[in-house]
Amino acid sequence: AIEDTVDTVDATEEDAVDTVDTTEEDAVDTADTVEEDAADTVDAIEDTVDAIEDTVDAIEDTVDTVDATEEDAVDTVDTTEEDAVDTADTVEDAVGTVEDIDTIDS
Secondary structure: OHHHHHHHHHHHHHHHHHHHHHHHHHHHHHHHHHHHHHHHHHHHHHHHHHHHHHHHHHHHHHHHHHHHHHHHHHHHHHHHHHHHHHHHHHHHHHHHHHHHHHHHHO
């Protein structure tokens, strides 16, 4: 009976050690999985931030292009307006010259 009790205690002790070992291994596996998942989440967040930064850069490039196009358009309008004024002045000078010639011929 004592031997049976000792055997039962030994078996219970071995089962307890096995349970502790298994629980410890499971805890380590769970911690590893959580750590890996957290690292994957951080990587995904960093990728998202990179994509947002790329989008912001593209928007800034587009704004720069629009600004440059607008400036070019304003410059073109200004130059066209100046050319038109110069042409009108030239026409007025030509008309004046023709009138002077007509006056001399008269």
